[in-house]
Amino acid sequence: MSDDDTTQIRTLITTWADAVHRGDLDGVLADHAEDIVMFDVPPPHDGIRGLPAYRATWPPFFEWQAKGASFEIESLDITAGADVAYAHALLRCGTPEELAERPTLRLRLTLGLLKEGGRWVVAHEHHSFPHD
Amino acid sequence: MSDDDTTQIRTLITTWADAVHRGDLDGVLADHAEDIVMFDVPPPHDGIRGLPAYRATWPPFFEWQAKGASFEIESLDITAGADVAYAHALLRCGTPEELAERPTLRLRLTLGLLKEGGRWVVAHEHHSFPHD
Numbered sequence: 001m002s003d004d005d006t007t008q009i010r011t012l013i014t015t016w017a018d019a020v021h022r023g024d025l026d027g028v029l030a031d032h033a034e035d036i037v038m039f040d041v042p043p044p045h046d047g048i049r050g051l052p053a054y055r056a057t058w059p060p061f062f063e064w065q066a067k068g069a070s071f072e073i074e075s076l077d078i079t080a081g082a083d084v085a086y087a088h089a090l091l092r093c094g095t096p097e098e099l100a101e102r103p104t105l106r107l108r109l110t111l112g113l114l115k116e117g118g119r120w121v122v123a124h125e126h127h128s129f130p131h132d
Numbered sequence: 133m134s135d136d137d138t139t140q141i142r143t144l145i146t147t148w149a150d151a152v153h154r155g156d157l158d159g160v161l162a163d164h165a166e167d168i169v170m171f172d173v174p175p176p177h178d179g180i181r182g183l184p185a186y187r188a189t190w191p192p193f194f195e196w197q198a199k200g201a202s203f204e205i206e207s208l209d210i211t212a213g214a215d216v217a218y219a220h221a222l223l224r225c226g227t228p229e230e231l232a233e234r235p236t237l238r239l240r241l242t243l244g245l246l247k248e249g250g251r252w253v254v255a256h257e258h259h260s261f262p263h264d
Contacts (some may be wrong), residue, residue, distance in 0.1 A: 037209065038221060039240040043262045046222055046238055060264060077169065079255065084213030086244035088169060088256055090178055107176055108171040110242045110258040112218035116249060124220055125210065126242040128260030130175045 005080040010111060013076060016122070023062040029055055033114065033123040041107075043128050045053060051073045059082055069095045074106065083115040104131070137212040141252055145208060145219060149186060153203045155194040161187055165246065165255040173239075173259050199229045206238065216249040235248070238260070 007119055019027025029051065037048050038048040040057055065071060076089040092099060093107035112124030133218035146161050151159025159203065170180040172189055180186055197203060208221040224231060244256030 008215055017135040039220070039242070039260065041263050043236075043264060045187070045236050045262055047173075047220075047240065047242070053234050060136065078189075081213040081216030084211055084216045084218065086216065086256065088171070088179075088258065104175075104177050108177070108179065108260075110171070110244070110256065110260060112220070112242070113257075114211065124218065124242065124258065126220065126240060128171065128240075128258065129263060130171075130177055131173050131261060132175060 005082075005085065005115075005120070006078050009078050009080055009085055009087060010076065010114075012120055012122070013078075013089070014073060014110065016071050017071060017091070019063070020058075020061075023065065025055065025058055025062075028058055031119075031121050033116070033121045036122065037124050039126040039128070041129060068096055069093065070099070076094075080113075085113040085115075085120065087111045089115070137214075137217065137247075137252070138258050141210050141212055141217055142145050142208065143218060144245075144252055144254070145210075145221070145243065146205060149203060149205050149223070152190075152193075154195070155197065157187065157190055157194075160190055163251075165248070165253045168254065168258070169256050171258040173261060199227055201225065202231070203239075212245075217245040217247075217252065219243045219245070 002122050017102050020064050036054050038054050040048055047084050070092045074090045074092055078087040084105045089109045091107040094105055110126040111122055160255045166183050168186050170186050172180055204224045206222045206224055212221040221241045223239040226237055240260050242258040243254055245252050246255050
């Protein structure tokens, strides 16, 4: 486990989250594997498979986010090996009204990463809210 | 990445899921790290932290499961490095009535694993249902 890998992954994830918040689709896709599997907040139940399907999930999210919603990492924990890593994070993700009404609301995010040709890429994402 | 590690992790996860389905608490905890972080289906939003808190989540689940619910792995995908791994899975998890009413309903599960002293342990779990 190297500090350098952890730093690279932290930069990758915070850069990705900034791109999400800016609605920058190219930035969101920049460090993602072709065969990514995403478990998203909305259905389908069996996941989003492949980069084109992953790409297609973002424009509707950006439309919702344009209502003034946040997408802000609150905590991020990374476990990096030589060539496989995972990370889990909590994010403030909601409109100001939603977060005022439910101040503890957090998006939970888990990422699986691989080192391919010396470069980390995200190969799995799991986004969820708890069921109250 | 070794086939042997992938096989060990597959056995660990299927053995754990069998223990969950039997309501065998010792079996559920057998291969888990002391500092596990779990994002569970119910709140709290910021996760369950540490083995005692993880342990406490299971008796209420077993009580619900005793109504005849399934907890059955349908697909399992493992990415293992030398000392860090992650896995994602889809599970049939519901009562027969729930699964009859919503046949595509799946529990999505992501696991983060570490090799400690030559032995794989689960250090992170993320369980969720999509929000319809």
